[in-house]
Amino acid sequence: MRLFFGCVKFTFTDGFCEDFINECLVRDLNIINVRRTDNGLTAECSPEEYASIADTARKCGGRTKILKKSGVAFLLSKMQNRMGLSVGIVLGIAVFSLLSGFVWDVRVTGNETLTSSQISDFLAEQGLRPGVHWKSVDKDVCESLVMAEFDEVAWVHINRLGTCAQVEINETEPKPKMTDSTKASNLKATKDGTIISCVVYDGWQQAFKGDAVIKGDILVSGVYESEHAEENMFAHADGLFIAQTENSFSHTVSREQKRKRVTSVKNRKALSFFGLYIPLYFGKIPDKNADVNKTADYLKINNRPVPIGVINIEVTSYEIYSYTMNDDELLEMLNAETEEKINSLYGSDNVLHSDIAVSLQSDKGVASGSVSALENIGEVVEFYDIKDISD
Structure with a gap:
């Protein structure tokens, strides 16, 4: 409260300190942080009470002197005649508050197989990209679309961290394509080989461990011709047959060979200001025969990035030659x-x-x-x- 409404630190000298403190208590004047000095004392009070405290000090045979004024109230009082600065501060706070409702950075974490650009480019197509307002982003829909688009994604969650959209990815191996188990089928050999081990999941086994088979042989049959039943029985034959195969190779x-020779390495910088790209260099970044690596350093407030930062660009130019x-x-x-x-x-x-x-x-x-x-x-x-x- 003292920081907001202001606080006055003063010193009392040339008087009786005990009488001064007692008189302040009698007049209900609030002084705090009282400290004894060689020739008096120091204390703090509110700006409104200082005049009464100074009058009390004179009655006790002493005098007061202001050592320090602190607080927002004194800061604003200095700006009473500087309307432009005051209006600028208010507008700056208003603009900053308004822009904090937008997405200025999309960060992907937890991905290994998929690249961050794959995820961020797909989310940009769905409306989640730097420069959009958070209210226009449906996080649940974006999460569902990412899982539907990428088989490698086990789950995804989009967190709002200030102006940063943090996309947490957990990947899993793609599930194998399953066949329709309602259809009768045979399990056939795709190559010549000698069976080393086998496991039958469904159907009637035709080939066993140690058998030599050729491509097209039935390993597990999906048809059982019963001698007692009037109709044949059918199944969706399936199993795992590991065989030793002999394969030609070339x-x-x-x-x-075509090789690269580095001709130059140049560093460029650009300023990112609320999504606006401002180059701090002359010329263009080459898009052919060059490797471009960009890294960004954003300003952080309370460990949260804000959309103001410097983009470091390393351009490695090369030429292709025959060797x-x-x-x-x-x-x-x-x-x-x-x-x-x-x-x-x-x-x-x-x-x-x-x-x-x-x-x-x-x-x-x-x-x-x-x-x-x-x-x-x-x-x-x-x-x-x-x-x-x-x-």
Whole structure:
């Protein structure tokens, strides 16, 4: 209250301090923070009571002197003759309060597979972007649309942190596409191989552990021909059949490669003021043969960002040139890409062994051979609808 209405700190000297304090109590004058000094005392009071306190000090044979005036009341009194500054402060507060109702920053957290730009660009299409008013944003609808658009999103929540819209993402692995379990089907082999392990979920098993099968063989049948029943029985055959497969492999790497050579690295700055982009540099940011990295440092009040900040732009320009690899370089790249491709096709834990031959030619390197790996070779093949059979 003293900070808002004002407070006067004063000193009392050349009198009897005890009489002064007692007289203030008798007159119901409120003095606080009384401190003894070498030749008197110091205390604080409200601006309205200071005149009465000064009169009381004179009656007690002393005098008072103002040491400090503090509070909003004294600050505003200094501006009585400066209407422009006063009006500017009021308008500034009003504008700042008005703009605080808008979204000035969209921040995505928790995403790993999806990029932040994917989420923010999609939300911008739905109406959640810097510059829109919070009241025009339906957070529940935006959250539902994000989950419907991206299979990788398990849940999403949009929080309002001042002028920042914080989008919290929790990702999950996409669920496998399920087949229609109301349709009768067979489980067939997609590749030649030797069955290592098998689990049958539904249907009548036709192939077992240790059997050698070829592509198209029925692993689990969806039809059971009963000798006792008048009609056949049908099922949606399904299961997991892991088989050792032999696969041919080939990979080619050109001896001539396109490479980048950095020609310059320049730093640029721009000012972001309530969504307005103000460049602090001359010229244009190149959009070809350049990597542009932007980072923003926003002003924070009480650890909350406000839409005023500096954008740092690092522009790395480069030129593309042709480079012809020697044999050692070509062999190193060929081996690395071959290993990477095999692991991406079968998984590093599923490769049993590989027999790859490498040959270097004048214009390329070729890796070819065979790969033995463990694969799930079962594929559900539907053939008719159980409902149609019953009809």
